[in-house]
Amino acid sequence: MQLPPVLPLFDSIEFIQYGNSVVNQYITQVSLSDVPDAGLVMEHATDWLFEQKHSENNYKAYRSELTTFLHWCFDVAKMSPTQLLRKDMSRYVDYCLAPPLELTGYFNVPQFKLDKLRDERVPNSLWRPFVGKKQLGQIQPYVLSDNALKTKIAILSSFYSYLMSEEFCERNPAQIWLNHSRFAQNKQYQRQTDEDENSLAFTELQWSYVMSTVTHLASESPELHQRSLFLISLIYSCYLRISDVSARIGYSPVMGQFRQNPQTGIWSFHIPLSKGGKKRSVAISKALLDGLVKYRQFLGLSDFPNQGEHHPLFVRHRAAGRGRDAGLVNANLGIRQIREDIQTIINLAADNAQTDGFNHDAEQMRKLTAHNIRHTGITHDININRRPLSHVQADAGHESIDTTSKYLHTTQIERHESAFNKPLDHLQGID
Numbered sequence: 001m002q003l004p005p006v007l008p009l010f011d012s013i014e015f016i017q018y019g020n021s022v023v024n025q026y027i028t029q030v031s032l033s034d035v036p037d038a039g040l041v042m043e044h045a046t047d048w049l050f051e052q053k054h055s056e057n058n059y060k061a062y063r064s065e066l067t068t069f070l071h072w073c074f075d076v077a078k079m080s081p082t083q084l085l086r087k088d089m090s091r092y093v094d095y096c097l098a099p100p101l102e103l104t105g106y107f108n109v110p111q112f113k114l115d116k117l118r119d120e121r122v123p124n125s126l127w128r129p130f131v132g133k134k135q136l137g138q139i140q141p142y143v144l145s146d147n148a149l150k151t152k153i154a155i156l157s158s159f160y161s162y163l164m165s166e167e168f169c170e171r172n173p174a175q176i177w178l179n180h181s182r183f184a185q186n187k188q189y190q191r192q193t194d195e196d197e198n199s200l201a202f203t204e205l206q207w208s209y210v211m212s213t214v215t216h217l218a219s220e221s222p223e224l225h226q227r228s229l230f231l232i233s234l235i236y237s238c239y240l241r242i243s244d245v246s247a248r249i250g251y252s253p254v255m256g257q258f259r260q261n262p263q264t265g266i267w268s269f270h271i272p273l274s275k276g277g278k279k280r281s282v283a284i285s286k287a288l289l290d291g292l293v294k295y296r297q298f299l300g301l302s303d304f305p306n307q308g309e310h311h312p313l314f315v316r317h318r319a320a321g322r323g324r325d326a327g328l329v330n331a332n333l334g335i336r337q338i339r340e341d342i343q344t345i346i347n348l349a350a351d352n353a354q355t356d357g358f359n360h361d362a363e364q365m366r367k368l369t370a371h372n373i374r375h376t377g378i379t380h381d382i383n384i385n386r387r388p389l390s391h392v393q394a395d396a397g398h399e400s401i402d403t404t405s406k407y408l409h410t411t412q413i414e415r416h417e418s419a420f421n422k423p424l425d426h427l428q429g430i431d
Contacts, residue, residue, distance in 0.1 A: 001115070003022070003123055004124065004125050005103060006128070006129050007023060007123050008023075008112060008127055009023055009042070009066075009067050009070060009071075010045070010046065010067060010111075011111070012110075012111075012112070013053050013056065013059050015112070016046060016049060016050060017050065017336075020120075020122075020123075022122055022123055023123075024249055027039055027042050027249055028249060031249075035074055035078065037082070038074060039251065040168070040273070040274075041070070041073075042070075043335055044163060044168055044243070045066055045070065047336065048159055061151075062158075065156060066155070066159060067111075067129060069081075069092065069159075071129060076095065077091065081160075082168065082170075085173055089153070089173045089176070090177060093149065093153070093177070096130075096144055096149070096152065097149075099130045099142060103129055104128055104130040104132045105126070105127070105130070105132070106132050106139070109126045109127050110124055111124055130142065153177060157178060160172035166371055167371070167374065168241070170398075170399060200372055201376040202373075203364075206349075206361050207376055209349040209350070209352055209353045209358075209361075210232065210345065210346060210365075210373075212349075212352075213348050213349040214228050214349075217229075217348075222298060227314055228345055231338065231342065232373060233291045234269070235342075235373045236373050236374075237284060237287070237377060239374050239395055240269075240282070241371070241374060242338055242371060244271050244274060246332070246334050246335040246337075247332035248334065250273070251272070251273055252312065253312070253313040253314070254309060254310045254312060255311045255312075256305055256309040256310060256311075257272070258304075259307050267283075269282045271397075278397065282395045283391075299315075313332065314332060314333045314338070315333075316332070316333060316337075339370045342369075350366045353365060374396075378396055378407045379407045382404075382407050382408055383407070383408065383409055389401060389404050392404050392407075
């Protein structure tokens, strides 16, 4: 099979959820050689693109820019998008302004096509990431207009905003580049946000409705919701990203990731591959450990897992109808299904809150998602349980204590009370 010099990564919208064996092999090789979190990047990119399914034009534009960008990250810079700084975006811009001649085509072709012999869709060998022009049969020098460049970087800035909302990265190098470029005067490309950090987490009242709702569902329909109860408890207690507990290329979470230190007896949850290709272990509470025992008992397993236990962490209730796990029953849940299942619980909890007269809380809850559970666990541990910031930083996998400090919220009354009795001289009155 002849392949193009650069692989297209995302098929058309009707096929994107099915995956592609050629692309999967390529991403696996990139993960093993240069960019350990390439598979996770692809999961996030696919989810972001899938959100554009209602606008075919948006989908095509976003797909083209993202494919070119990830080619540069994986094949040229050999870096994860999470590692990029403004100087790296400048290198990418230079690459796009003068791309290699062999990567430039002169007519539009589909990125994927059906291989009838293999009975599967494969990358089109004629596709190229850059499209140039010919005039009277003569190849013209490749030119990227200012408007096309601004659009390209603005799309990447939108992608980075999505990654930041998922806490997959902590900065937006595309927006930083725009803000320091010659286009900075154009307010259309300035990022504007007055986002209140408190809006990223459930309040104590709202969270109590989530937990009471999923606990009731687990009692009434354990075959469906024992999994939901432990899933939500795990994400909340260990500040996990959805990608930490969902299956993807190169990663299937298993029970053996719960590990006990033989010297201290302390249990933790081990994450072998998270953002930036890093690993970490998260300390777990007695309450979560009790929840693990109950969940395993429901599954017919021993109370505690062994380190080498490969039983899937969250098993599907029914076989997948499509994708890489099609037809498999004993398979892990993927990112999309976990999000959908948790969103169902959140919406039911919001309905219960509204029934009890908490209309405003219910309205806010319906705007929150599965990812906000991670924010909630961090916020509650810092502000209610008073865990040291350094402990929370390590468990959350934050690169900087400054990121963790953003979760430290105090009310105006609390600030007044803590300041009211401050002395001007701490030594005054001491003989």
